[in-house]
Amino acid sequence: MNTDFHKSTVYQIYPRSFQDTSGNGTGDLKGITRKLDYLKGIGVDYLWITPFFVSPQVDNGYDVADYYRIDPLFGTMEDLEELIAEADRYEIGLMLDMVFNHTSDEHEWFQKALAGEKKYMDFYYFRRGKGPGVPPNNWDNRVAPGSAWEYVPHLDLWYLHLYDRKQPDLNWENPLVREELKKVVRFWVEKGVKGFRFDVVNLVSKPEGLPDDNAEEGMNGKQLYTDGPKIHEFLHELTADTGIASLVTVGEMASTGLSHCIRYSKPENEELSMTFSFHHLKTDYKDGKKWEVMPNDFMALKKLLFTWQQEMKRGGGWNALFWCNHDQPRIVSRYGDDGKYWKESAKMLGLAIHMLRGTPYIYQGEEIGMTNVKNYDCIQDFNDTETQDNYKALLKQGKSPEEALRIICARSRDNGRTPMQWTADPKANGGFTDGTPWLKCNSNVADINVESQINDPDSIYSFYKKLVSLRKEQEVIAEGDVIPCLENHPQIFAYQRVLKNAEGEQKILVICNFTGKEAVIGKEELNFAGEEAVIGKEELNFADIEDSRLLISNYKDTSVQIRNGRLRPFEAAAYQI
Numbered sequence: 001m002n003t004d005f006h007k008s009t010v011y012q013i014y015p016r017s018f019q020d021t022s023g024n025g026t027g028d029l030k031g032i033t034r035k036l037d038y039l040k041g042i043g044v045d046y047l048w049i050t051p052f053f054v055s056p057q058v059d060n061g062y063d064v065a066d067y068y069r070i071d072p073l074f075g076t077m078e079d080l081e082e083l084i085a086e087a088d089r090y091e092i093g094l095m096l097d098m099v100f101n102h103t104s105d106e107h108e109w110f111q112k113a114l115a116g117e118k119k120y121m122d123f124y125y126f127r128r129g130k131g132p133g134v135p136p137n138n139w140d141n142r143v144a145p146g147s148a149w150e151y152v153p154h155l156d157l158w159y160l161h162l163y164d165r166k167q168p169d170l171n172w173e174n175p176l177v178r179e180e181l182k183k184v185v186r187f188w189v190e191k192g193v194k195g196f197r198f199d200v201v202n203l204v205s206k207p208e209g210l211p212d213d214n215a216e217e218g219m220n221g222k223q224l225y226t227d228g229p230k231i232h233e234f235l236h237e238l239t240a241d242t243g244i245a246s247l248v249t250v251g252e253m254a255s256t257g258l259s260h261c262i263r264y265s266k267p268e269n270e271e272l273s274m275t276f277s278f279h280h281l282k283t284d285y286k287d288g289k290k291w292e293v294m295p296n297d298f299m300a301l302k303k304l305l306f307t308w309q310q311e312m313k314r315g316g317g318w319n320a321l322f323w324c325n326h327d328q329p330r331i332v333s334r335y336g337d338d339g340k341y342w343k344e345s346a347k348m349l350g351l352a353i354h355m356l357r358g359t360p361y362i363y364q365g366e367e368i369g370m371t372n373v374k375n376y377d378c379i380q381d382f383n384d385t386e387t388q389d390n391y392k393a394l395l396k397q398g399k400s401p402e403e404a405l406r407i408i409c410a411r412s413r414d415n416g417r418t419p420m421q422w423t424a425d426p427k428a429n430g431g432f433t434d435g436t437p438w439l440k441c442n443s444n445v446a447d448i449n450v451e452s453q454i455n456d457p458d459s460i461y462s463f464y465k466k467l468v469s470l471r472k473e474q475e476v477i478a479e480g481d482v483i484p485c486l487e488n489h490p491q492i493f494a495y496q497r498v499l500k501n502a503e504g505e506q507k508i509l510v511i512c513n514f515t516g517k518e519a520v521i522g523k524e525e526l527n528f529a530g531e532e533a534v535i536g537k538e539e540l541n542f543a544d545i546e547d548s549r550l551l552i553s554n555y556k557d558t559s560v561q562i563r564n565g566r567l568r569p570f571e572a573a574a575y576q577i
Helices: 029-034 036-042 077-089 108-114 175-190 231-242 258-265 298-315 342-354 385-396 401-411 426-431 460-473 475-479 558-563
Strands: 010-013 046-049 066-070 093-098 149-152 157-160 195-198 248-252 274-276 359-363 481-485 492-501 504-513 532-535 538-541 549-553 572-576
Touching: 029 036, 029 077, 036 460, 046 195, 066 077, 066 175, 077 093, 093 175, 093 248, 175 231, 231 258, 258 274, 258 298, 298 481, 298 492, 342 460, 342 504, 342 572, 359 460, 385 401, 460 475, 460 549, 475 492, 475 504, 558 572
Parallel strands: 010 046, 010 359, 046 093, 093 195, 195 248, 248 274
Antiparallel strands: 149 157, 481 492, 492 504, 504 572, 532 538, 549 572
16 A cells, blocks of 8 residues: 555645635635645645535535536536646645445435335335334434434335435445445546545444444444444455555544554555544543533543554554544634634644644644634524534523523534635635625634735744645654653643664654643653653653754744743644754
8 A cells, every 4th residue: 555645744625615716605626726836835745625526515515416526516527627637737636525425315326216216225224114103223313313214205114314314324235336436436536536535434334234222322323333344344345446555545434443443544454544533532522422512631632642643553553633624623722722822822733733643634724723713693603504403402402592502603513614714804705705605704814814824934824834844854753653751741742753764763752732821841750951851651861952953843932941841831842852
């Protein structure tokens, strides 16, 4: 399998919110082409573009009605071909987002299934209920309260939909389904696509017989179909039969386990290049519930990151590194401080994740510190169907409209979907569109935008650009081991990257204060004064920090401060030892 991606950085584009060239308020493919020079300037190697295929847009394109055609909302096939060709000229590869767990209910296959055609009914999971009005099993929907089954009266059958009822699950047990999906992959490879992201792909293998789940609480069915019984067989077959082992592939792994992610991404298994896991983005879930808010549990976050880093390395797997995507609130508003320490915390979070072992992903706007929405005052401001459903559920639970809206504003996926902020002009929608944007722009566009940062050497943009460059320059970042440091410190996330090769030993120390308060490092923990210092399980001798080269920092005089054993709020730095 290709491993060039170890030094690469991927930039995720949510096309409807990136750049509109038509004036209809929705971003388009031509808008991406227009901004290739900007993307090349950051130094990214791949563009992951979320679905732009024909779709009724119930779930913003993740309900695909035709895998081979471009939705007119985003442009034409000619626009895509131009984008692929121009991206190639910039030496940037396109990664398409394949939604293969389910289709839209408007897909031709499902429409034929509803018409009673046996061949296409077997493309999905149609089953008899247990009785009048009783679904075939007790599985719950993953994104909204209620059953994962929808009743079809004229067939007297139910169909399975782990997501919205208009997104019926495909039956991967049917070899005809797998062959059709392989055709889709081959089609786009022939168009010049360089990689694929597979949406919730670890959910495609369901257990035989679709049994009831005896789980006492939580989402019934989840433990049965997550990393299902034939998932590794199916992924290997898809990769082998389409010839995509040499391309860059990543799987979105919903509620996955570590052992499975090692298997998914271990090169000799020829399944995927890398995996997305989300456990580190749930440490601010109160009682493990997405729609309950609490401050981030930093110690839990640190433990998760170190565990996944070390175990994936030990098992031969590969991580996709990320804080943000189109399904997540903005990280600077979650684990940072989008007020007083906005710039410092945005940079710190970037350093903390980009220096780890794996392939980093930058989500559009992350490189300029875009925040959660500041001006959404009512539920009508939100577009996302998951947000709408859970707002209603919160009200049913007895929460006041004000409390429910507070939770929605912290958790909604729309936080990551507001239009890209290119310029400081709010009247021009921050340079996103000349028309009325499909989703209201964030009110802080005048303060946070590309225009004000791109030529500023101290900006978040410039910091991210440096992070991308360092990965290419420093082999230890791409290939070195991760050795945790200060594991019990309540504020500091620190680690070493170590690489031993024929040229000797390379070491980098990364140290980040995850809080808005000063962090003190005691001499028994980390000493830069010349005495032996114990860092985690590794012993280092810092004769003087001046002997180490400061690679990057988010405060201009960081080296002086850290030498004194004190980190200011959200301070972060990396040193080459």
